[in-house]
Amino acid sequence: QSVLTQPPSASGSPGQRVTISCSGSSSNIGSNTVHWYQQLPGTAPKLLISSNNLRPSGVPDRFSGSKSGTSASLAISGLQSEDEADYYCAAWDDNLNTVVFGGGTKLTVL
Amino acid sequence: QLQLQESGPGLVKPSETLSLTCIVSGASISSSSYYWGWIRQPPGKGLEWIGSIYYSGSTDHNPSLKSRVTMSVDTSKNQFSLKLRSVTAADTAVYYCARDQWLVHVGGPFDYWGQGTLVTVSS
Secondary structure, X not given: OOOEEOOOXXXXXXXXXXXXXXXXXXXOOOOOOEEEEEEOOOOOOEEEEEOOOEOOOOOOOOEEEEEEOOEEEEEEOOOOHHHOEEEEEEEEEXXXXXXXXXXXXXXXXX | OOEEEEEOOXXXXXXXXXXXXXXXXXXXXXXOOOEEEEEEEOOOOOOEEEEEEXXXXXXXXXXXXXXXXXXXEEOOXXXXXXXXOOOOHHHOEEEEEXXXXXXXXXXXXXXXXXXXXXXXXXX
């Protein structure tokens, strides 16, 4: 049972917009920034979004992040087949004194 | 280009100590801007932060693992290491090393990752 809750799966057709949610509490998302990681099959995670909505160099602007209250979202527009991956949210938890991850969302491009 | 590479035994017996090293190339581990972290992922499961270490030796750990974890850094070799004591089958995972940007808290975001190494705990 992960501290941050993500839907186990999401899907969309090429070109569509998909949103992945990440729900937490006042001790994590509610008071700290959220980061998102993309993990392509068989590879290490890659930082996709940091500090709620910042894209590291090289990340396409099709990827965007947002946060409101104790929830955060990752949006992917213009979905492409290479976006098929697992996506994880993460945030520091002030009560647990550790970084907590969501359980991950497996994105399928139909 | 910054690269990280994990190394260590792929098989550890229960109750023994798991030891891994991460060799950093393309940048100095002595940078004041970053910590260096360990994250693991059990097969088919999600990510778990183990801990992060600064070049000075200062560390921060996941409280759930803290009593079993020791981390160290060797700036002369540009590498850092992890020891996890008293392992059980539950410690079977892919272990990643990564650069920790520690924007506010230690523990991420992690912007560069090693390829990961699978460590199996079994007799």
